[in-house]
Amino acid sequence: MFRYIVNRVLWLPVLLLIISFITFALGVYGPGDPVQQLLGQRSDPETVARIRRELGLDRPLLVQYADYVGRALRGDFGESITVARGQPVAKLIARGLWVSIQLNAVAVALGVVVGVPLGVLAAIRRNTLLDYVTTAGVVMGISLPSFLTAPILLWLLSYKVRLLPPGGWDGLFSRSVILPAIVLGAGPVAVFARQTRANLIEVLDQDYVRTARAKGLPEVLILGRHALRNALIPLITIFGLMLGGLVTGAFITETIFGIPGIGRLGFRAFSARDYPILTALTLLIAVSYTLANLLVDVLYAFVDPRIRYE
Amino acid sequence: MAQAQLSGIKTGLQADVLPPRRHPLAEFWRRYRRNRLAVVGLVIAILFVITGVGAPWIAPYSYTEQNLDAVELPPSLAHPLGTDDLGRDQFSRLVWAARTALIVAPSATVVGVTLGLVFGLMAGYFGGWVDRLIMRLSDVLFAFPGLLFALLIAATLQPRFEAWLLRFEVTKPWVRSGYAEFLVVITALSAVGWPGLARLVRGQILSLRREPFIEAAEALGIPAHRILFRHLLPNALPPVIVAISMGMGGAILAEASLSFLGIGIQPPTPSWGAMIINNFQYWRRPSAPWMLWAPGLVVAALVFAFNFIGDGLNEALNPRERR
Numbered sequence: 076m077f078r079y080i081v082n083r084v085l086w087l088p089v090l091l092l093i094i095s096f097i098t099f100a101l102g103v104y105g106p107g108d109p110v111q112q113l114l115g116q117r118s119d120p121e122t123v124a125r126i127r128r129e130l131g132l133d134r135p136l137l138v139q140y141a142d143y144v145g146r147a148l149r150g151d152f153g154e155s156i157t158v159a160r161g162q163p164v165a166k167l168i169a170r171g172l173w174v175s176i177q178l179n180a181v182a183v184a185l186g187v188v189v190g191v192p193l194g195v196l197a198a199i200r201r202n203t204l205l206d207y208v209t210t211a212g213v214v215m216g217i218s219l220p221s222f223l224t225a226p227i228l229l230w231l232l233s234y235k236v237r238l239l240p241p242g243g244w245d246g247l248f249s250r251s252v253i254l255p256a257i258v259l260g261a262g263p264v265a266v267f268a269r270q271t272r273a274n275l276i277e278v279l280d281q282d283y284v285r286t287a288r289a290k291g292l293p294e295v296l297i298l299g300r301h302a303l304r305n306a307l308i309p310l311i312t313i314f315g316l317m318l319g320g321l322v323t324g325a326f327i328t329e330t331i332f333g334i335p336g337i338g339r340l341g342f343r344a345f346s347a348r349d350y351p352i353l354t355a356l357t358l359l360i361a362v363s364y365t366l367a368n369l370l371v372d373v374l375y376a377f378v379d380p381r382i383r384y385e
Numbered sequence: 386m387a388q389a390q391l392s393g394i395k396t397g398l399q400a401d402v403l404p405p406r407r408h409p410l411a412e413f414w415r416r417y418r419r420n421r422l423a424v425v426g427l428v429i430a431i432l433f434v435i436t437g438v439g440a441p442w443i444a445p446y447s448y449t450e451q452n453l454d455a456v457e458l459p460p461s462l463a464h465p466l467g468t469d470d471l472g473r474d475q476f477s478r479l480v481w482a483a484r485t486a487l488i489v490a491p492s493a494t495v496v497g498v499t500l501g502l503v504f505g506l507m508a509g510y511f512g513g514w515v516d517r518l519i520m521r522l523s524d525v526l527f528a529f530p531g532l533l534f535a536l537l538i539a540a541t542l543q544p545r546f547e548a549w550l551l552r553f554e555v556t557k558p559w560v561r562s563g564y565a566e567f568l569v570v571i572t573a574l575s576a577v578g579w580p581g582l583a584r585l586v587r588g589q590i591l592s593l594r595r596e597p598f599i600e601a602a603e604a605l606g607i608p609a610h611r612i613l614f615r616h617l618l619p620n621a622l623p624p625v626i627v628a629i630s631m632g633m634g635g636a637i638l639a640e641a642s643l644s645f646l647g648i649g650i651q652p653p654t655p656s657w658g659a660m661i662i663n664n665f666q667y668w669r670r671p672s673a674p675w676m677l678w679a680p681g682l683v684v685a686a687l688v689f690a691f692n693f694i695g696d697g698l699n700e701a702l703n704p705r706e707r708r
Contacts, residue, residue, distance in 0.1 A: 086524075093525050101537045104545075218688035220638055222645050222661055223681030230677070326532060327645065345536055346647065353537070361528040 076376060083369050090365060091358060095147070098357045099140050102350030103132075130156070143354075153351035158343050164355045168337055172359075175325055175336030177247045181256040183317065186263025191307070193264070194271025198306075199298070201276065209268060216265025225258045225331040242332035255332045259325060266313060274306040281305075308379050315364075315371035416701040423697020429690035436480055437487030444477035449653045459675070466679050469664060479679055482655040485567075486687075489650070490636040492571045497578030497636075498629055504579065505586025506621075509594070510613055516587070523580035531577050532642055539573040539648045563654040570649040574639050582628055589621035623702035627695045634691030641684050657684050 127133045131142070143153070152164040159167060197209040232254065233241040240251045278284065279302055287297045325338030333339070337356060344352035407415070418424050436443060452472035460467045466475035508519040526534070547565045550556040559565055593599060594617070602612050641658030643649040650656040657680040664676035 086521075090525060090528060094528060097525075097529075098537065101541045104541055214689060214692055215685075218634065218638075218692055219685050220641065220681070220688075222642070222658070223677075223685060226661070226677050227681070327642070341533065342646070345533075345540075348540075353533070357530065357533060357537075360530045360533070364530075365524075365528050 080369070080373060083372075087362075087365055087369075091362065092144070094361045095144065095354065095358050096140060098354045099143060100136060102354055103136055103139065147355075147358075152355040155344075155352055156349050157347035158340070158349045158352060164351045167340060167352060168355055168359065171335055171337040171340045174244055174334060175329070175338060178252070178255060178259065178329070178334065178336060179325060181247070181252060182259040183263055183314070185256060185260030186267045186317075189260075190264040190267025191271050191310070194268040195275060195298075195303070197268065197272045198275035198279065199294075206272075209272070213265040213269045216261040217269075219261065221258050221261075221327050222331070224261060225254075225328060228254055228258060229331075242334065244334045244336075251332075255328050255334060258332075259328050263317060266317065267310065270310055270313060271306065274309055275302060278302045278306045308375070311371055311375050311378065315368035413701050417697050420693070420697040420700055422693040423700075426690035426693030426697065429686055430694060433483060433687055433690070434487060436483040438484075440481050440484045444474075444480040446474035446477040448473065448478045448481040448655050450474070450477075457676075467675050469660075469676060475660075475676060475679060478655040478660060479657075479683060482657045482660060482680065483683075485650055485654060485656050486637050486640060488567055489570050489574070489640045490633055492567075493574035493578065493636045493640070494629060494632045496571060496575035497632065498582055498625070500575060500579035501582025502586055502618075502625065505583040506590060506613055506618065508583065509587040509590025510609070510617065519583065520587075523583055526577065526580045529577075532639070532646075535573040535577045535639065535643060536646060536648050538576055539569050539643060542569045542572060543648075563651065566650050566654065570640060570643060573643070573649070574636055577639075578632060578636070582625065582632070585624060585628055586621055589624060590617055593617055593620050623698075626702060627699045630691050630695035630698055634688040634695075637684060637687050637691075641680075657681075 124133075131139060134142075146153070150165060152168075154160075155162045155164055155167055193209050193212075197206040200206055229241055232238045239254050242254075243251050245251050284297060284302055287301050325336060326342055327338075328334075329336045329338035330342045337359070340352060341356050343349070344356070450473060452468070454472065456468060456472045457470055458464055458468045458472075464474050464476065466479060469475055469478070504519045504523075508516040543566070546569055547560045550560050550565050599612065599616060602616055607616075637657075640649065640656065641661070644656040644658030645662045647659075647662070650659060652659060660680040661677060661684075664680075
C-alpha cells in the first residue's frame with residue numbers, strides 16, 4: 076500500500092513534464108500567432124519580429140520549454156499575452172480559481188444531495204413509475220449538453236418569467252448561482268443517481284441482506300445499517316473521475332453565464348490564443364485530476380478493506 | 386423456464402423439449418427488442434442516417450442560400466423552423482448538419498475504437514513493459530481535460546493540414562469544400578477518445594487470459610496472433626460494441642461542442658453546435674427559441690438514442706444480464 080502510494084506520487088512529476096511539454100509544444104506550433112492577435116491589422120514585419128524577440132518566441136522550442144519549466148517551478152507561469160496584457164498568469168488563474176471551486180462544489184453537492192436519494196428511491200421502488208421517471212431523468216442529465224440546457228433555462232426562467240438573473244457572479248450565496256449550478260449539476264446528479272441505483276440493487280440481492288430480512292429486521296435498518304454502506308462506497312471513485320468532466324463543463328457554462336472563473340478564462344484564452352494561460356490551466360487541471368484520483372484510490376482502500384494494491 | 390433449464394442439461398437426449406434453435410442474429414434481435422427504449426433509439430439512429438445520406442433531397446433549400454429580405458423569420462409553412470440572421474432556411478441547415486455529424490461521428494468513433502482495440506489488446510496480452518507504456522500514455526491523456534485537448538489539437542492541426550493538402554492537385558479542392566476540417570475534427574476526437582476503450586479492452590483481456598480455454602490454446606502451442614484474434618478478441622467484443630454505441634453519442638456531442646467553441650467545422654458548412662452558438666446571441670428575440678432549440682434538441686435526441694441503443698446492446702449481448 077505504502078509502496079503503491081509512493082510510486083503514484085513519484086509518477087506525478089513525470090506526468091506533469093509530459094503534459095506540460097505537449098501543451099507547450101502545441102502552443103508554440105499552434106495557429107493564430109499570439110503576436111498577430113496582439114497587433115491586429117497594423118503589423119509590419121519589423122514590429123512582429125521585435126515583439127517575438129521580446130517574448131522570447133524566436134528561440135528553439137526546447138530552450139523555451141526548459142526556461143518555462145525553470146520559472147514554473149518558482150511559481151512563475153509567465154504573463155498573459157492577449158487576454159490581460161502583461162498580467163501574471165498565476166494571478167489571473169488564482170483570481171478565477173476560487174470562483175470556479177465554489178461553483179463546482181455546488182454542482183457536486185447537488186449531485187450528492189439530489190442524486191443519491193433519487194438513486195436509493197429508484198432502487199427500493201424498482202420498476203415503478205418513480206424508477207422509470209428517474210431513469211429517464213438520468214439519461215437526460217447525462218445526454219443534454221450544457222450549451223442546450225443553459226440557453227433554454229435562461230430563456231425560460233430569466234426572460235419569459237423574470238425569476239432569476241441571467242448571469243454574473245455575486246458570490247456563492249446569491250440568486251445568480253442558481254441557474255449555472257443547475258446546468259453544471261445536472262451531470263453529477265444523473266451520475267450519482269444511476270450509480271447509487273445500480274449499486275443498491277446489486278447489494279439488495281446479496282445473501283447478507285436476505286439473512287437480515289430473514290431475521291425480521293425492519294426494512295429501514297436493513298437499508299441504513301447493511302445495504303447503503305456497501306452500496307455507497309463505490310461512489311467515492313466517481314468523485315475523482317468527475318473532476319475532469321466538471322472543469323470541461325465549466326468551460327461552456329461559465330462562458331454562457333459570464334462567470335469570472337477559470338472556465339471562462341480558458342475560453343477567452345483559447346479564443347485569443349493566449350497560450351501561457353492555456354498551458355498553466357491545463358497543468359492545473361492535470362495536477363488536480365491526478366491528485367484527486369490518487370486520493371480516491373487510497374481512500375477507497377481505506378474504506379473497503381477488501382481492496383489491495385500491489 | 387424449468388423446461389428450458391432441464392433441456393440445458395439433457396442436450397441431445399430430448400431434442401423435442403429443446404427450445405427452437407434460432408440463428409444467433411435472430412436470438413440477438415429477440416433479446417434486443419425487449420428493451421423498448423432501445424428500439425426507439427434504433428429508429429432515431431436510422432432516421433439520422435437517412436437524413437444525413439438524403440440531405441440533398443430532403444432539404445427544401447440550399448444550406449448556403451441567403452435571403453436578406455427574410456431574416457430571422459419565425460417558423461412558417463415556407464420555413465418550418467424559420468430563418469437565421471442571414472435569411473438561411475433553418476430546416477435545411479439542420480438537415481445538412483446531419484450529414485456533417487454523420488461523417489464526423491462514426492469516423493471519429495471507428496478510428497478511436499480501432500486505436501483503443503489495438504492498444505488494449507497489446508497491453509492486456511503482452512503485459513510487461515508494453516502494458517506499462519500504453520497505460521502510462523493513457524494516464525497522460527486521461528489527465529488532460531478532454532475538450533481542451535481536442536481544441537488544442539484541432540487548432541494546431543488545422544492550418545498545417547490544409548497547407549499540406551493544398552500541395553497536391555487531387556486534394557486541393559478538399560480544402561475549399563471543407564473536407565480538411567472534417568479530417569482535423571476526426572483526428573482530434575479520436576486522439577482524445579481511444580484511452581478509455583484501451584483500458585476497457587485491457588481489462589477484458591486480463592480477465593479472459595486466466596480462463597482455461599486460453600490456457601489450453603497456449604498449451605497447444607497456438608501462435609500468439611491466432612490466440613489474440615481468434616480466441617481473445619471475439620470474447621472481448623460485447624462490451625466494446627456497447628462502448629462504440631455510447632461513443633457515437635459522445636462524438637456527436639463533442640463535435641457540436643468543438644463547433645460551439647468555434648473550432649473545427651467552419652461556416653458555411655452547417656453543424657449543430659455552430660448553429661446553436663450562432664443563434665445563441667439571439668436568445669431574447671422572438672424567433673430565437675426555435676433557432677436554438679431545434680439543433681439542440683436534435684443533438685440531445687441522438688445522444689439519447691445512442692445511449693439507449695447501448696443499453697439494449699448490453700442486455701442483448703451480456704450473458705449476465707439475462708432476464
